[in-house]
Amino acid sequence: MAPAPDGTLAYRRAADYIAVALIFLRDNVLLREPLHPEHLKPRLLGHWGSCPGITMTYAALDTLVRERGTDVLLVTGTGHGAPANHANLWLEGTHAHYDPALARTEQGLTELARRYCAPDGFPSHLSPALPGTLHEGGELGYALATAFGAAFDAPGRLVACIVGDGEAETGPTAAAWHSVKHLDPVTGGAVLPILHLNGAKICSPTLFATMSDAELTDLFRGYGWDPVIVDMAAAPESERLTDAVLDAEAAITDLQRRAGSGEEVERPRWPMIVLRSLKGQGAPAEVGGRRIEGTFHSHQVPLPQVHDDPEEFAALEAWLRSYRPEELFDADGRPVAEVLRVCPSGERCIGRQPAGDGGQLRRPLDLPPVEPYAVEVKGGPGSATASPNEVLGKWLEEVFRRTEPTRDFRIVSPDELASNRLDGVLEATGRGYTWPVETYAEHLSPDGRVLEVLSEHNCQGWLQGYLLTGRHGIFPTYEAFASIVDSMLNQYAKWLKMAAEVPWRSPVSSLTYLLTSEGWRQEHNGYSHQGPGFINNLLTKRSSVTGVYLPPDANTLLVTMDQLLRDTGRINAVVSGKHPAAQWLSLAEARRHCAAGASVWRWASTYDGEDPELVLACAGGIPTVETLAAAELLAHDVPDVRIRVVNVVDLCVLAPPGRHPHGMPDEEFQELFGEHTPVLFDFHGYPSAVHHLLHSRPAPDRFQVRGYVEEGTTTTPYDLLADNGVSRHDLVIAALGLLRGRSGAAGDLAARYARHRDRLRAELRRTGEDPAEITEWRWGAGTGGPG
């Protein structure tokens, strides 16, 4: 039976009251006695502005859960309105379920108030510590895409998403509205966005609040939604929002039913709600001549001078009492029946949805063995040629086939799957798209599990939502453009770090980026496509949640991906190449190499790599080729010099153990690099990444690190390497420099190499192509160099 309208009203009064109490009070939280200054928290923290709207929505969704038996997962974009989420979680008993100290009693509420914004307590914004929460909301823009990620491949799931009108100004949110074109009503769940127009951001009206109803309707219809505008500012005590939510659910169910029954639903038009309310609705209208309710002055703490200003103090007490708490809580502080009646029972509560702690839903991915996909290198290192990404794509194709029944694996990509030569997977699944497409379009279907859109923000948000609800996936992208989601990565890394500290959370699958079409082979697209900085950003994050891998060939890539698709709780970046390239290691060797993270490649070293006078280290596919070519030239030209080649696949082994969990003990580090031996390190990315990792290793200044130094344009691959000082010939010259004084390693040899390099560059300027010496080089053939 539907509750009486005043049931919802009482519930909202209780939740709003609690949210105010959490911001202001540490004692007398139910206002059993007159408010005294010592009941106030000494520091007032938290944001009131969006709380009433969150609670309006929560109450309406509760009615939906109760009346229709629909389970609802809630993503709150306005995460700074956390006091409201806490209030609702407390009222529905979810807080008590996870922590008996937060029981539905006066004592429990006091404890909640004291913990809110306290050191070691709950942070001011949403966080993984809140049950049912998928999204922190501190940095704006990512709620809607996250909600879609939670809905893909989850038939029967309804994901409600509160989008703030501040957040709605961001680019990522503006793009995320288009996600509706990718959501299959048959194999997926539904997303119900509630755009919360409360009118103001921190200090100004929001863009959306200044838009007319006609503009709002046009905009969202244009995006593909069926919007309805609900004005709760005009009728604050009405059930309009509840009605709109119930109507929306009916429309969703109808759409799903039609699509599920095989009816062709062209341009499936999902409902959405635009909720107009006053900013901080319910706050004092005006205090000290300053308008509060309905203005940006209610954004954060609406009465900031309450400790010192008697007028504000009186206004606070009047505000709290305006909710009539004495009617809402019984003698023990338990919410009265009229309030509780709104809450769904037990596991049906919004905060108790299993998808809100996706780790508990997660099942390990059904991975095929890598053996049948491995490249044979029977003729020894360099004897086979393969595109690492193509090899990986074949294996991933089988991953898609195996997961057809479970539908728990996806690839997100900014329209680069084919360009990155991973399109083997399209033999097993399509690109998910529901809007009608031209007949010549290839590999699109509503139920496809590849998501391609030219928005890295959508890709990232979708994948986060998908992983956080217990599924698996990878994000292949042009390396240079991964930085578009630097900031999303920052926030997700924080989420993972915090989630690992929450005792009841189960770990979710790691988020793995495949950084490909790497800069060294973007010589054709040019300078804008050359940027390896994503690794640097990842390395600044908490080391317990990060990994960086640079497999030098297809087999190491397979082994790495097989490992990372079993991994949990981390963000991993894997750099891989798409072009056919020489293969170095057998599968067994690749396994050993990956397990070690870095090893000596004896076959590429002189004197078996023992007791070296110089270490040539490399990380990344292209640097490995150049380093091997340089090693071969040096072996020929200065055969008496003892040179060791070291390849690094797990970059973080370079860090001192205290700085990263993968960090090698100093003894192992010295086994690879010696203690005083000069090391020439050819790194795939910016040298700064390696500079950082090496700091406080013994004598780090003996490492000469080379990499991308922001030289680039449209040119040939060799020219791009030489521009950055990392062609094989530059490496030989640098090595000779490090060996200065060593017999044979004379300056005139270096000069010959410099002249040779310059000749090659002059030649490629004439022909527009790299010389055969470069393009046809094969390990062991003894070609190349000034001879």
Place this chain on the structure above:
Amino acid sequence: MAPAPDGTLAYRRAADYIAVALIFLRDNVLLREPLHPEHLKPRLLGHWGSCPGITMTYAALDTLVRERGTDVLLVTGTGHGAPANHANLWLEGTHAHYDPALARTEQGLTELARRYCAPDGFPSHLSPALPGTLHEGGELGYALATAFGAAFDAPGRLVACIVGDGEAETGPTAAAWHSVKHLDPVTGGAVLPILHLNGAKICSPTLFATMSDAELTDLFRGYGWDPVIVDMAAAPESERLTDAVLDAEAAITDLQRRAGSGEEVERPRWPMIVLRSLKGQGAPAEVGGRRIEGTFHSHQVPLPQVHDDPEEFAALEAWLRSYRPEELFDADGRPVAEVLRVCPSGERCIGRQPAGDGGQLRRPLDLPPVEPYAVEVKGGPGSATASPNEVLGKWLEEVFRRTEPTRDFRIVSPDELASNRLDGVLEATGRGYTWPVETYAEHLSPDGRVLEVLSEHNCQGWLQGYLLTGRHGIFPTYEAFASIVDSMLNQYAKWLKMAAEVPWRSPVSSLTYLLTSEGWRQEHNGYSHQGPGFINNLLTKRSSVTGVYLPPDANTLLVTMDQLLRDTGRINAVVSGKHPAAQWLSLAEARRHCAAGASVWRWASTYDGEDPELVLACAGGIPTVETLAAAELLAHDVPDVRIRVVNVVDLCVLAPPGRHPHGMPDEEFQELFGEHTPVLFDFHGYPSAVHHLLHSRPAPDRFQVRGYVEEGTTTTPYDLLADNGVSRHDLVIAALGLLRGRSGAAGDLAARYARHRDRLRAELRRTGEDPAEITEWRWGAGTGGPG
């Protein structure tokens, strides 16, 4: 007189022909003889897909320039369609104007074809090397905001902006459509967007191409535009696009006239054009059973096997001849009159717009002297208190007043101006906004020169466009959220680096970020607001275009900003605080300190800082306070130890000179830090930034760098510092560790400090506030510590 329609058609044929030729040919560029394989370039690079649409637009805009006398600046979002831009620049004579080798002759065209995508030639995408170009377009999403930046405060300027339908999927573009709400029709110019729906991105249909006309119209009307859809696929030879452009200009002029005459134009509705065309329109319809024109197969090089496949080779020649080049070029290779008639003359050409090389328009900013704004510290270091941002805000207020006549200075900010305590400037100007707002909204007006929107992408794009057209501005932002534009910074840094290499380009004003509300004082907002990684990203860029400054107080901030607002050609980040804090240096001292970049603070050192046994280094406002407090404690507890305090304001002085132009010579570096002296470095951000800069300085491992290590939540400032090991007490403990074995610096003293720190943290957990020992600490008062 308007040209005959076939005039435009001939022009388009010529431009399309040239674009194909640039991609494929190195000889016989006018097809005077039958095509032979040796006429082909050995490597085929470039993108054809968007070329025809760019040329359609260019030709229509040319008509506008000729017929209406309107000067048009063009921003091409589809920068990979560069062959079309080159073709148009060559046809109109702009290429020849800047480089006589690119004359409008067969020889000139051959030279252009040979340079396109050649090493040392023109890159495959747009670049600063192309006259009239503001935008590279390799990374998608930023054209529209850039166009708005070029239009602000430029009455009479019409900025046409081609937005690709791939680009339109990005978040930044999706948000940028809202920019229309910020453009004042009186004090600004106009932006005319042409959304180019050619139907496909790399491998799939675009979202926009699958939208119905009704959806497109709804969407853009919702955003606030007045869209018209022009289908040039249906009528490829029509003048529909030209007509639409002329209509749009009339509507723009009318709107500007009405607004300029004082009429109140509510929700000024600017025209925009949706241009439907076939992808690669004009390419062969089908070759080898593969459909090319109108599909993604025409995205890049449409006939990739032309060297080896006779059918493709024949198709190429037929394609080229389909434009009938013999009708378009005279015997010298000069375009015939019918073609040339379309081009505006001389300086009116689209490629010759002065704003396309904004440095030549730039006038130095009229800056007020900083003296009247400086904080007096007559009582010595620490004797005065001020909010650095407030002080800066007052000075910037005067900058706004002085530039009222020239309107060449703006602040862009994601709604954080007041929060960052820079709102002093609102006394001199308002927030620019044209949509109607509620009466209680504060400081909004159409002609305001502060731009606030909750989209960092818009802020960045607008400012880039503004600076690139010769103006000035700054971008204050919460430090943690600056990373949202990491990738835009990457691309802009590349632009600046390349632009500096173009001989005819004049330098534009530097882009200066004010990174504020820094993480150390985001203890209230919590973990999501704590992230100093923007600095790390900036440091990976080309060092000739970057600077990082950490002024420790208000006077150093003033001196720094005064310097950077005169700076050109760079991207600078300045970290500054908003909270009232102790002031250390007089204005004269601040000038000396800033000039040096880093100096010994003798007054804070023991033994006058001479011959130190330990250096305490610091960079950043909060680290400076903690370091000074630690220095004071050490001076008290181990008075016999010689301790030097070094403050770093220009972070890049730490880099070896070869790595950054600000890098100190090794001798100066050693004068500050010694050669073997242990250094405890308290850094504002991630230690990795400093680790990188120090690499290959003498004995870098003696530097123990501390900073933010991704510990954080909502807590007190001291607790946040202690969590990351950088509270004053942690610094003392670390210093004692570095002094191990030194008299007085015994382990039990360190243990006392650890106990003291733990006591303070227990105390703040009880009270919710930092202890008075921390909040009331003043330099020189001798308080704090275990006593």
